[in-house]
Amino acid sequence: MRLKTALITGTLILLMVFLLGLVSKNVEVLREPFLFFGLRVPMAWVLTVALLAGFLSFAVWIVASGLAQxxxxxxxxxxxxxERAAEEHYLKGLDAVLGSRPLEAINHFQxxxxxxxxxxxALLKLGDALRSxxxxxxxxxxxxxxxxxxxxxxxxxxxxxxDALALQDHEEAKRYLLEIIRIQPRRALKGMRMLRDLYIKEGNWRRALEIQEHIGEARVLEEERAEDAAFTPxxxxxxxxxxxxxxxxxxAIAQMEKVRKKYPAFQATYxxxxxxxxxxxxxxxxxxTYIDGYRKNAFPTCLLAMEQLYLEKGDPEGAIQQYQNLIASTDRKVLPKFLLGRFYYRLEILDKAEHILREVEGNVGQSGLLQxxxxxxxxxRGDLAKACEHYREVIRILDPFEFSYECTSCHQPSxxxxxxxxxxxxWDTFLPTFRDELMQEIHEPSPVFYQEIQWKPR
Structure with missing residues (x-):
């Protein structure tokens, strides 16, 4: 500012010196009359008024600029x-939010x-605090x-x-999510996940699959969308x-066959x-299909379903034949053998049941279910003393006596x-929960490309 003032002052002084020099060399010209709308005015007066007008204009401009500044x-x-006051209240509001004081936070944000x-x-956080x-x-x-x-x-x-989800307005929520995806078509991973989950809640599986395909095309690290892979099957x-x-x-058969072919480890398909x-x-x-489900995934539920099918149609011999064929052709013989022994017991064919179960006992360690x-x-058979010995072994080894299931994602029992x-x-997250030697074969490593993916709730 000082440099600017000095330059202006110096310029004005030089201008005055220059003008005085011009006046001294043009005295005769300045004495000549100047016609101004019929009036004869000395040329010197006209020039003086013009200079004063210019000076005053310049002075007014300087003053106005200074006032504007x-x-x-x-x-x-x-x-x-x-801004400082707003930021101070905003930071206090954030502190209140972190301290679980929502009413105080709302006051600071306001x-x-x-x-x-x-x-x-502040607008965003105030809204969030009000929703909370x-x-x-x-x-x-x-x-x-x-x-x-x-x-x-x-x-x-x-x-x-x-906000829309809190108000149960799913259509409005989908509208905002679609707008997010429009703005960031390949980057809005969170928005695509939320939209997919909304369609899943509505049972709109095809629309959810479309969004799932967009997630697969998103320009994000593979690690960031690894958990989404299991949604496709x-x-x-x-x-x-x-x-x-x-x-x-x-x-339905054509669709399920596609899933079985592409995702052979997806057990629910069978x-x-x-x-x-x-x-x-x-x-x-x-x-x-039931037998294939066991062969590929050691999935005992398939065998139990097959067994029940033959019982309902009054053909237990058919189930026995299927079990025997499976035992003869699979490397994982323990579980089908046990289930065959259990099936003989259900049919009251006690000699064969005991024979098969004794064979299984020789192939596994301590098994409460087997005992x-x-x-x-x-x-x-009426041999209560021997029965009590087996029951004591059961109590010693384990609690549950029958198959029960648990979701591997949220641990919900069933x-x-x-x-x-x-x-x-x-989908496809319920597995038997009991710990038993009979299940050892099921947990052996198998070449499943996405088996280790953990599905987490949204």
Whole structure:
């Protein structure tokens, strides 16, 4: 500023010296009259008035510029003060949020907006705090205000999505998520996951599969979307289930076969595919599917389903033959042998039941489940002393006496096998929970390309 003033002053002095030099050399000219609308005015007066007018204009410009600068500084200081006040209240609000004091946080965020009405972080956090306090409608108001100021702000759109979900307005939530995906078509991984999960909740499996395919094309690290890989077979499987519910048996079979071929370790497919074959009148293919489910995944539920099928049709010999064929052709003989012995026990063929179970006993270590059935056989024969010995072994080894299941994703228990967990919305996660030597074969390593992926709830 001082340099600028010095330059202006120096320029004015030089200009005055230059003008005085011109006047001294043009005295005669200055004495000449100047016609001004018919009036004869000395030329010197005209030049003097012109110079004064120019000087005054310049002086006014200098003063106006100085005043404008002062006003700008004053306004800037006021804005900075309001920003500092808003930021101070905003930080206090964040501290209250971290301290689980939502009402105090709301108060601080409101004060921040009083200091700076369009302060985006405060608008977002105030809305979040209101939603956490059970006031989603008010939260929606502030988040919409933030969106009006910043129409394509991604955090604001996510906040509006959460508000809509809190209000159970899934259509509105999907609208905001689609807008996020439009803005970031290959990067909005969170938005695509949320949208996919909404379609899953609605049972719109095909639309969910479309979003799942977009997730597969997203430009993110493979590690970041590893957990999403397991959704693809689940959604393909569920489309087949829907076709089956619509009595489109042939289409359901075709869909399930695609899933079995592409994802052979997806165990639920074998159960539902066998059901589809049965509904389509193809019993032999259903049995083959159950057997294939055990061969590829050591999945005992398939064998139990096959066993029940033969019992319901009054053909226990058919189940026995299938068990014997499987035992003769598989490397994993222990579990089918045990199930065959258990089946003989259910049929009251106690001699064969004990013979098979004794063979199994020689191939495994301590098995409470095996001792339980040996005890039951002895009890049916009236040999109570031997039965009690076996029961004591059961109590010593383990608690559960029958198969029970647990979701490997959310650990939800179930007394029976299920293909879909309604608690965490995952497929193919229920496995037997008891710890027993009979299950050792099932847990042996197998060449499954996505078996170790853990499905987590959203």
């Amino acid at each position: 002062v006003v700008r500084r004053w306004l800037t200081d006021l804005r900075r003060q309001s 004060h921040a907006l009083e200091s700076q009405p369009n302060y985006l972080p 306090a059970g006031r989603p409608q008010e939260a929606l108001t502030y988040h919409r205000e933030a969106l009006n100021e910043h129409p394509e702000d991604i955090p604001t759109l996510y906040a509006l999505t959460e 689940g959604l393909l499987y569920q489309i087949g289930v829907d076709l089956l519910l619509q009595d489109k048996h042939a289409e 159960m539902k595919l066998a059901e589809a074959y049965l509904l389509n009148g193809e019993e032999q293919k259903a049995v083959e 339980y059935y040996l005890g039951r056989v002895r009890e049916r 007394p029976e096998w299920k293909d879909y967990c309604t608690h965490c919305q995952r």
